[in-house]
Amino acid sequence: MKKMKIMSVVGARPNFMKIAPFAHELVKHPDQFEHFLVHTGQHYDKAMSHSFFESLNIPHPDVDLGIGSGSHAEQVGRTMIEFEKVLLEQKPDWVVVVGDVNATCACSITAKKHHIKVAHIEAGLRSFDLHMPEEINRMVTDSICDLLLTPDEFANENLRREGHAESQIKFVGNIMIDTLEANRNQAAELDLNEIIQRNLIPPDVSGQASEVSTDFRSPVSDLCENSFTVLTMHRPSNVDSKETLESLVRLLIDKVSIEMPLVWSVHPRTKKNLQRFGLWDEVMQCANIILINPVGYHEMLKLNMSAKIMLTDSGGLQEESCVLGTPCITMRESTERPVTLVEHGGVSELTGSDPEGILVAFKQFLNFDRRGHFPRLWDGGTAKRIVNALRDAGC
Template identity: 45%
Template sequence: MEINKSSAPTPYSILCVVGARPNFMKMAPIIEAFAALGPEINVCLVHTGQHYDVAMNHQYFEALGIPQPDINLDVGSGSHTTQTANVMLRFESVLDTKNPSAVLVVGDVNSTLACALVAVKKGIPVIHVEAGLRSFDRAMPEEINRVLTDQISELLFITERSGRENLLREGISKHRIRFVGNVMIDTLHHNLKKAVPVSKILKNSDSEKFLTGHDGYGVLTAHRPSNVDDPDTLRSLLEIAIKISAQLPIIFPMHPRTRDMIQKFGLNKILDVPTVLQLPPMGYLEMLGLMKDARVVLTDSGGIQEETTALGVPCITLRDNTERPITVDEGTNTIAGLDSAKILTIFDEVMLTGGKAGRTPELWDGQASTRIAAEVLDWLKNGYPNK
């Protein structure tokens, strides 16, 4: 574990935690918004190392303009229990050294809950960005992380109004909740002009002619254990993608977990068709470029449901539920699960009509991080009024 000494102390210190790549997109605009406040808030960035692919992490940090972490816990992989325990053990010494005014966590990964637990047990208030999201599926590890992190947080920032109702129903005081919008969309707005065009992505992959003769393309992403850890389920997912690719070529940036499972189950030959292009994991700007010009995106990612809504691109979610209902109620997202007939029906509608038009949800205006920074500073100056 490497710890670098921070700069001279300032009135308030916020220890910001990232652990996995979805966290990076959420933390980037928050750090920038804190910096815009000047010397009143000092930020210390801690990377737990939950996602430990050095090359991919560097690619995201560089693309998003995130400063290198002040502290890296280097926890690496492991079971949910092992990973959470290792983060807690290593994070405790950081809090003893830094003694921050508050700990800010984002999202719902294991690092989010682990660091929040250590902080609250040491009497350090926790700030949770992206609070109140619920799939109501306790079989999802992320759902457990969300619920428990919200229960122990003192300041909770929500991305959509349904989050407030979820939190109130769980007994959380309304005085701890702030509706600020979606920091993921801040990052999207900031980087849209820098998105890597699909032509360049294909050129770099030696697949320049993949889209020749076709009117557009679709994008597929899949990584959740419920979709890729069972051979029958994964086979069904891949077969659906192949059926769709007969009408619209599919670009498939493959998550390392998915790639490993395809190899483990001997499913490589299923994808040996000219209409499905397998690519390695993409950086943020590459994924943004793929999504913004796609005719449809098929995914089991929560963040991509939000990004496609902001981009106005039809999204078919390969899950039976979503913790982001606003993407269905107001956005471009449709929940399909892995029902082949349902997916194909939705896809046919996209091809026929262009799919759900949707609209931009309230406060998804690229300014959520600015609101968060202002609220945090006011909260600190007023002596943690909700604590």
């Protein structure tokens, strides 16, 4: 029996958590599948990429295209050129893409132009916001895919409304939850304050970040579980405008951090703009705000498990908060994950960038009892269902 050759593609940090359980499931069937993993290199910094492969035990990529940074057009164009070379050499039966990054769209188009079947993990997600480049990537990818692997019922309905054949749509659940459940115990064993200390951004005279000194202690030490807020923020709508970012910083300093300590995992884009807009020193000097560098998967999972409230514009953290039961303030105007919202049984509130809306949600969540919400098929078995769907679809 001929093995099915599957080429899967990852490009950026959110993809890594999604490809890990899929890769692990394929390994269980060596007589049926041959797996070739392509890393496009959209996230090229070791802290944002290779450490995730190691911590999640993802097989080393068979090829790294090394695309690097650039505009959306530059990344998509370079990815298509380099990925085509790999396709022509390897000749896979299926290309499997995940999520909504530029690599997802670029590799789908390239594969289809060579008449290679494409499957999309996380198909059908829609924010209905065409200002988001990720939304364009989702729509283009789904429009040409042969197999649409969906995470929830909302995604199924979106695809049906767009006219996709029922035979193409396979409801498999959320693969991010496979990763969460496989790593929950390991994350729980981590020491909360060791994570803070190891990743702390200490001040120096120039106001820039420097290496963590072993004798520098956090301004708030010995955090207790369920007694602090975690913040991540990286989207252009929140951090690229001085007016918006400044209003959010005022909220964090004057309102949020007054209630409880705030642990802020600072994305490189956000840090750059805080410094550019002259806000970095003020944030650094706030006694109840703890600035830390971007952390690994297990460390962020521990922070999420331990936090009283999650404040984020990350879709992945929105999903994880739903299952963990951490009240989540989602700083976006729309979401492609409505299943996580309070009105649908979840624990997330959409607030956009409006400080008043964020503060209202924050105060409401101060008295919110933690409760996990598990949408249908968010059960840790998604990777197995995906592999079964590919097997059924055949070469």
